Amino acid sequence: MNLPEHFPFTVKPLPYPANSLSPWLDARTIKIHHDGHYTSYVKKLNDILKNYPQYQNLPLEALILKQAFLPSDIRNDIRKNAGGAYNHQLYFSSMIHPSKGKISSSFEQIVCDNFGSVKNLLHNLKEAAMSVFGSGYAYLASDMSGKMHILVLKNQETPIEQRLNPLLPIDVWEHAYYLQYQYHRERYIDSFCRLINWKEVEKNYYN
Incomplete structure (x- = not known):
């Protein structure tokens, strides 16, 4: 069993080569x-x-x-x-090359039970991310019963503060996308949705 990390905290290395998410990021x-x-x-x-x-x-x-x-x-x-x-x-x-991050049938069913379809979930996440004024996140989270929620959070707030389990964040601080997409936040969000590592999201759901 891995013990949780504490001070001094370390920067986790990228779990993939930096160029492996291109052309989306x-x-x-x-x-x-x-x-x-x-x-x-x-x-x-x-x-x-x-x-x-x-x-x-x-x-x-x-x-x-x-x-x-x-x-x-x-x-x-x-x-x-x-x-x-x-x-x-x-x-x-939460990101990986699209060829490696496909959703499992069992987790897809859980998503469908909550949102009707994966497409609906991504649509709702995109709407949440587009609605962030300034800096923040659109977050997929779950509660103790397993029900999923979409949150709009400011700055560096987290679902933890609402006693929810964080599953998937879309970072919409400008530094997450401006170098490549400038002010085209919607194009960045569409690209992010192509890169979702569903295996990681599923793992977070069951943690």
């Missing part, structure tokens, strides 16, 4: 997003926690969930950077 966009933005959240989180040894044994999920118990002077920074590290980690693991 090019290598430059992926590398700057991963090596720059994601890495920055992890570094800032570690910089905060190095002065607070009493919280260094907490995994990311606990730091996000137990914000009310953190000192007020670091609470907001922990929320932003722990959330940023968590969301990016899940985002990168």
Whole structure:
């Protein structure tokens, strides 16, 4: 059994070559997003926690969930950077080349039970992602009964704060797509939907 990671947190390497998602997401966009933005959240989180040894044994999920118990002077920074590290980690693991990420028949049935079809789910996710004003995420999540929900979250909020199980995030911060798509967010979302690693989403559902 793998124990949850705690301080000092590490940047998870990309689970695929940076150029393997092209043409839907090019290598430059992926590398700057991963090596720059994601890495920055992890570094800032570690910089905060190095002065607070009493919280260094907490995994990311606990730091996000137990914000009310953190000192007020670091609470907001922990929320932003722990959330940023968590969301990016899940985002990168949620993508794969379309030839390798096909949905299983059993999980497709679960999606159909919740949304009628995979097509309907993707339509609803796209609408949620397009509705984000500014920076944030469209998130697929599930509750304790297994029912799925689509959330619109600002900045680096996570479904964990709503006691929901995160399954799949669409990052619509501009740094996720602007280098390749500029202001064409809809084209980026369509490309992301081609890249979904359904095996990973299914694994998250059963975790």
